[in-house]
Amino acid sequence: MPEATPPPAAGLPELPVTWRASRTRAVLLPVAVLLVAVFCVLARAMPHNWHTNDRVALVVTGLLFAAGLLMLARPRATAGSEGVTVVNFVRTRRLDWAEIVRVNLRQGDPWAVLDLADGTTLAVVGIQPAAGRTQAVAAARALRDLVDAHATARHRR
Incomplete structure (x- = not known):
């Protein structure tokens, strides 16, 4: 059964939303x-x-x-009501919200990284500071807020 979308919270982007390195x-x-x-x-x-x-x-x-x-020029990340689709240079990976534990974009990282529930990580090349640090930080924060909102909605059930 598909997971219900949490009610829109202040500051969360409207789904679906796509992030990509537009300058690149x-x-x-x-x-x-x-x-x-x-x-x-x-x-x-x-x-x-x-x-x-x-x-x-x-x-x-x-x-x-x-x-x-x-x-x-292909990399992007798209968040929808069911989860996140990460398109990197060659591979595309579809993740449910429950699979994503954390979104990281540390100083000096070439792109955002998702920590996954199975203990692995996944690069999100579509969110990269080289294409604009401010844009990348805002995108990583928005994705992190969506992950947190879906985790909170899951725990409330």
């Missing part, structure tokens, strides 16, 4: 497009003695570099 995305997405464009122009501008497969290989190389940049 704002740089990486246009650079990826520009990279593909540059490789396409280079493929077209090469001397006539270049074969078609050489030109195609150049364009494919640009697309691969762009795909790498898009993968770096």
Whole structure:
């Protein structure tokens, strides 16, 4: 049976809410497009003695570099009524609220970290100070407050 959403408390964000490193995305997405464009122009501008497969290989190389940049722009965390979905560079993990014990973002950490009920941790790359310290701290606090609110609602039952 799905867990009931706690009543909205003062200061809690309205669900669903998504956090991502927006500055990082704002740089990486246009650079990826520009990279593909540059490789396409280079493929077209090469001397006539270049074969078609050489030109195609150049364009494919640009697309691969762009795909790498898009993968770096992928991380995010989405909190909904059922739990949190953490999307990192390659993996996506769905967590119920009960699985999250604590949200940490210490000075010098590259991103927020979730302490999980099974004793493991999970990086939340979508909340990273490198993309804006104030934004990352606010996001980590909001996620921590949501985790606490759901824990409190669970204990009241």
